[in-house]
Amino acid sequence: MRIIKSLALLSAAVLSTSAHAIRWFEVEIIAFKQAPSYSIKEDFSIEPEALTERNRLNLLLEGFNHTGYELCLQGRARFQDRSFIRTLTQGKSSPWCEPSRDYVSLFDTLPLSPSVEPQEHMDSIYLLDKSQLQFQDKLAQLQRKDLQPLLHTGWRFPEQSKRRAPNVVIVAGEQYKQPASITAAINREPLGSLVSPYISEETRAAAEFELQGLIKIHVRHYLYVTTDLDLKYEDEGKLRTARMSQYTRVYSGDIHYLDHPKIGVIFQIRKYKH
Template sequence: MSVYLKCVFGAVLLAASNTATAQSNAAERWFEIELIVFSPARSADLKEQFDNDVTPIRLSNSFDLVTAHYQPQINTLLGTLVRCAETEQISDPLLPAKLRDWQQWQPVYYPLFCLSEQQPAAWQRTSLFPEILLNNELPMPASLPVQLAGKSDNHMPVPYLAPRSAFGLTELAAKINRQPNQTVLLHTVWRQAPVTEKLAVPSRWFAGADYSELVDYWGRDRQQAANDDSSTGLTLVESPRQDDLFSAIDTLLDQLNAAGKLEALPDQPQVLRISDSLSNLPDNVWQLDGLFKLHLDHYLFVNTDFNLRRFAADGMQSINVKQSRRVISGELHYLDHPYLGMIIQIRRFQPPEPETVEEIDVGEVTALQQ
C-alpha cells in the first residue's frame, strides 16, 4: 500500500474514531459540581453533644483530585535532568569579576537544574546494576489554600478539576468568610459524568491545616502515643504488606469461627478488627477529610462523609458529618450541621465537540488508486 493510501485510510479511521467519541459524549450526561465547605459560627452556643471517638473513613475505591493537584507526577521531568557535578565550576570569561571571585569561596553548580539528591553507597544497593533513586513526590503544603481550581480547561474523559473561570459562587464564599467566627475550608469545582449508585465511585476531598505532627489519625497526641508504645513494647508500622498480613489473620479467624473452633467469651465487648483499624486510612491528618459521592438514578443524589478536626478543651476532637440528599441540577443546596456547613450547586455541562475529519468517498479512493 502506498504512503498516500495509508494517509487516506488513516484519515478515515480517525473520522470514525471521532464520530464514536462524539456519540459517547452525547450519551453521557456531564455535570459541573461546585462545593463550598465551611465551619459555622454557632458552635460556641451548641448544647448538643457529639461522640469524641474518631469515625474512620476508608479511602479504598475513591478518586483523589486534591493530591494529584499538589503532587503531580514528575517522573518524566526527573528523567530529563542530569546529575549535579558538585566540584564542577563555571569557568566563563564573560562572567562578571565579582562572580568569578565568589566562585573561589562557593562552588557554582552547572547546569542550573540538575539532580542533587544523595545516593546510597554501593554496598547499600540491592540491585546488581546501579540505578538512580529519587524522591519523585513533591511535599504537601502545611496548610492548603481554600480555593482549589484546575490549571486547564481541556476536557477529559475522567473526573477533573475545573478552571477558575467555572467558579460561580465566589461572592457567596467571600460573604460566608466575612462572617464572624466562620471560616471557609474548601471551595472547588470539578466535572464528572455520574453513574448509578452501584457503579458510582466517591471523590476524596481534604482541606485546611495538616495536624499530622500533632496527633495521629485516632486523635492521640503523637508524643504521648510514642511514649505509651515504647513502654508497652508495641510498635506497629502501617504498610501495604502488613495490611495484607492483618487481612489474612482476620480471614483465618473468620474461618475458625465459622468452623466452630473459636468459643465466644461471655460479656466480651466487640473488638475492632485489626485490618479495619489500620487499612485504607489517610496518611495525613487534615483538618477536613472525607468523601463526596454523586450518583444518578432518575434523580441526582449526593452522599457526603467528612471528618472535621477541631481543638477542644480535652485535646483534638473529631466530628463526623454524614449526610445524604436528593438534589436538582441548577439549584443551590445547603447541607446543614452544627459544626460543618456545605453549599452545593450541580450544573449541566456540555463537553466540547471533538474536531471531526471530513469523510472520504470510497469511490474517490478507488479512482485515486487506479
C-alpha cells in the same frame, strides 16, 4: 460478508451514540467552619468509625500537589529542594522542582482552592481550576458573616450509577502531623489509604487534615449526593472529630446548603454541555 460489515458498522455507530449520550455535570462546593455555639447539644467526644468506602478518587490531593509544584516554579523557597545530598550526588545546586515530588506535606494549611490546568473535555473526571469557579459571591457572604471557608473547589464528571460513581477524597484546612502538641485519635484508619502516590510514606502515616472525608455523586433519574466529612478541632488539648454524614437528592442548577453544628457546605451541580 456485506451483512457482517453492515452489522459491525451499525454496532460501532450505536456504541458511539451511547458514549456521547452520557450526560456530564460539574459540581462546585464551598465547605466552611460554623461559628462556635454554646447551645449545641451534640456530644462529639466519641470518635466516629473510620470511613471504609472503596473506589476513592484523589482529585484534590493531586490538585494541591500541582499547586505546590507551581509555587516551586514561582520561586517559593519552602517548596524548592536544595538538598545538600542531592547537590553532592547530582552536582546540582540550583532549586529543584519536580512534578512527582510530595508537595502536599510542605503546606501547614492547604490553599482554599487547588490550582490546576483548566480543562474542557468529557474524557475523564477532572478538577476545576479556581478560575472556573463561580461562587465568589458566596465566599464574600461567608466572610462578611465572619465564617471561615476551608475549601472552594469543583470537578466535572459523567452520570454514573451508585455502584460505579467514585468517592472523591476531600482534604482541606490545616495539616496536623506527628508528633504534635495535640493528641491525635488512635486506632483510626491512617490517611495513607486516602492519598495519592505523590504523598511520602512519612506523610501517609502521620498526616491529618482539618477537614477530610468523601463525597459521592451518582445518578438514578435524579442526582444524589452522599457526604461524609470529618472536621477536626482541638478540645481540652485533644484532637476531636465531628462528622457530617448526609444523603441528599438534588436538582441540577439549584444551590443547596448542608447544615451541621460544626460544618457547613454550599454546593451546586450544573449541567455541562447538555
